[in-house]
Amino acid sequence: MPMPGMRVNARDLLLHLDEIHTVMTKSIKSARPPRFRYEWRxxxxxxxxxxxxxxxxxxxxxxxxxxxxxxxxxxNVSIVGNAVHIQFP
Ligand code: HEM
Known part of the structure; x- marks a missing residue:
């Protein structure tokens, strides 16, 4: 859970998605969570x-x-190959 005063927005959630999936599925034997690599342009x-x-x-x-x-x-979201391009407002 976010700590009081911690600002949570779409950017923060998306930047934590790799970690969320890794941690969530650690104790699930058959899980094959997706991995996300991040790059800012x-x-x-x-x-x-x-x-x-x-x-x-x-x-x-x-x-x-x-x-x-x-x-x-x-x-603004688009898919290019195996990448998701996200333009924040
Ligand atoms: C924060 C809430 C979320 C939780 C707790 C969560 C958790 C999970 C779990 C447990 C799986 C199954 C993994 C497995 O079977 O090995 C999964 C699959 C998946 N998740 Fe999430 N997820 C969340 C949000 C998202 C969001 C917002 C996205 C995309 C922006 C996403 C993308 C995916 C995709 C594409 C899969 C399908 C598996 C694959 O492509 O290999 N998830 N997620």
Whole structure:
């Protein structure tokens, strides 16, 4: 849970997704969580490289938009190969 006074927004959640999936599935033997590698291209353009043999990168676009919607932020999201490009407002 976020500590009081800690600011949580779409950016912070997305930047923690790799850790969330790794920690969440540590004790689940058969789990094969997706991995995410992060790269910034400028201050508002985040690239999330999706690594999983399930090939669900297309699903990522909707999920990332949903995260934005949850936090009341409009995120411009596109898929390029195995990467999700996210433009923050
Ligand atoms: C914070 C809440 C979240 C939790 C607790 C969570 C947890 C999980 C778990 C337990 C799995 C199954 C892993 C396995 O079977 O090995 C999974 C799969 C997946 N998660 Fe999440 N997840 C969360 C949010 C998200 C979000 C917001 C995204 C994308 C932006 C995402 C992307 C995916 C994808 C694409 C898969 C399918 C497995 C794959 O592609 O290999 N998750 N997640």
């Amino acid at each position: 400028g201050e508002k353009h985040l690239i999330m490289q999706y690594e999983s043999n399930r090939g669900l990168v297309q699903l990522m676009a909707g999920l990332v938009r949903g995260v934005g919607k949850y936090y009341g932020e409009y995120l």
